[in-house]
Amino acid sequence: MLLLLNFGGLFGQNMTPAIIVSVETMLERWKGQEGKEIEVYNEFRLLTSEVISRTAFGSNYLEGEKIFAMLNKLTILVSRNISKTKIPFINKLWKSVEMLESEKLEKGIQDYVMEMIKKREDKVVSGEADSFGNDFLGLLVNAYNDLDDKNRVSLEDLVGECKTIYFAGQETVNSLLAWIVLHLAIHGDWQEKARREVIDIFGNQNPHLQGIAKLKIMTMIINETLRLYGPSNGLPRTVAREVQLGKLLLPANIDILPLNIGLHRDPHLWGDDVHLFKPERFAEGIAKATNYTAAAFFPFGLGPRSCVGMTLATIETKIALSMILQRYTITISPAYVHSPIPILTIRPRHGIQIILEPLHSC
Ligand code: HEM
Structure with a gap:
């Protein structure tokens, strides 16, 4: 959809300050928790919800809390039913409890979005604002109100x-940050290298775009985590017409789920140590790490439908990690149990429990 393609362009308006404010809110919550166990999957859920609320919808997490809760429930239902056969005629007459629950959630989300649109429209009508806004939501409300039928977006x-x-915007970065922190907690040498780089570039100051572009070690750590625990483990597609795919003849109108996670963990592409966390693979960039095979590593998808939020995701991840590493050392809690589970993204089933120690008295 064209509007989504525009979202990447919106990033030009520099979202760094909004991300920093959101990370500061999280770090404020962590004060007084030093030496105690913190479950970071949930912490990063709050952070990434706050960032996407601020950057795309001009609100904050508390205002969007209801929609995040509904989306989370819907994600679990969709993920549980993704491979179940749907029979359109039968499903018109009979619906399972989960189908009814999904419909209720869809309706709740629609009502919530309508409320947000109305607030923006009311502000323009009352003269409180002279436009619907220039963030993602503003762009959508503009398109929804377009006088030209051809350009107008349906509800x-x-x-x-x-x-x-x-x-x-939320679930993906949430999961990436959590898996990176787990790896840094386990691999103290990489944590130390990343911290040294952050301090060399930013000192004790907040991250800035110019410095973010120079974070080479952190980029290697992010890529290696995306390879092993990338939030997107498969790219669902509908086969539009019969097609020969290698040895497979795929008929039209079927749904397939090519798993990029399979390629990311293929020993033929990555070597016998494929399952090990080794950021040094990416020391000379992605092209070298993949031996110039574009389809060996595509955590953000490939081609025209690839991720429009890649820049936001990368910058958000780098800012959050830099600000954490500037303040704390991270170790893994004995309570952590490793159990990744695919619920659209790869989530830690029991969370990720870590212990933070301050680097200097804050
Ligand atoms: C680590 C973080 C992220 C990863 C790994 C990721 C991965 C992906 C992948 C693999 C796709 C392609 C899906 C397909 O081809 O079926 C995709 C699409 C998309 N992503 Fe992301 N994403 C991330 C973060 C974000 C963020 C932060 C946003 C928004 C702010 C975002 C917005 C989108 C949108 C709107 C699409 C659909 C594009 C289209 O259909 O044309 N993503 N993402």
Whole structure:
């Protein structure tokens, strides 16, 4: 959809200050928790919800809390039912409890989005604002109110776009940050290298875009985590017409789920140590690490439908990690139990428990 493609362009308006404010809110919560166990998957859920609320919808997490809760429930239901056969005629007459629950959630999300749109429209009508805004939501409300039928966006599309951005903007970075912190907690040498780089570039100051572009060690750590625990483990596609795919003849109108996680863990592409966390693979960039095979590593997808939020995701991850590493050393708690589970992204089933110690008295 064209509007989503525009979202990447919105990033030009520099979202760094909004991300920093959100990370500071999280770090404020962590004060007084030094030496105690913290469950970071949930902490990063709050952080990434706050970032996407601020950057795309001009609100904060508390205002979006209801929609995140509904989307989370919907994600679990969709993920549980993704491979179940759907029979359109039968499903018109009979619906399972989960189908009814999904429909209720869809309706709740639609009502919530409508409320957000109305608030923006009311502000323009009352003269409190002279435009619908220039963030993602503003762009959508503009398109929804377009006088030209050809350009106008339907309510259904608008709600769909909001759902995508809320989900894609939150869940993915949430999971990436949590898996990176786990790896840094286990691999103290990489944690120390990353911290040294952060201090060399930013000292004790907040991260800035110019310095973020120089974070080479951190980029290697992010890529290696994306390879092993990338939030997107498969790219669902519908086969539009019969096609020969290698030895497979795929008939039209079937749904397939090519698993990029399979390629990311293929020993033929990555070597016998494929399952080990070794950021040094990426020391000379992605092209060298993959031996110039573009399809060996595509955590953000490939081609025209690839991720429009890649820049935001990368910058958000780098800012959050830099600000944590500037303040704390991270160790893993004895309570942690490793159990990754695919619920659209790869989540830690029991969370990720870590212990933070301050680097200097804050
Ligand atoms: C580590 C973080 C992220 C990863 C690994 C990731 C991965 C992906 C992948 C693999 C796709 C392609 C899906 C497909 O081809 O079926 C995709 C699409 C998309 N992503 Fe992300 N994403 C991330 C973060 C974000 C963020 C922060 C946003 C928004 C702010 C976002 C918005 C989108 C949107 C809107 C699409 C759909 C694009 C389209 O259909 O044309 N993503 N993402």
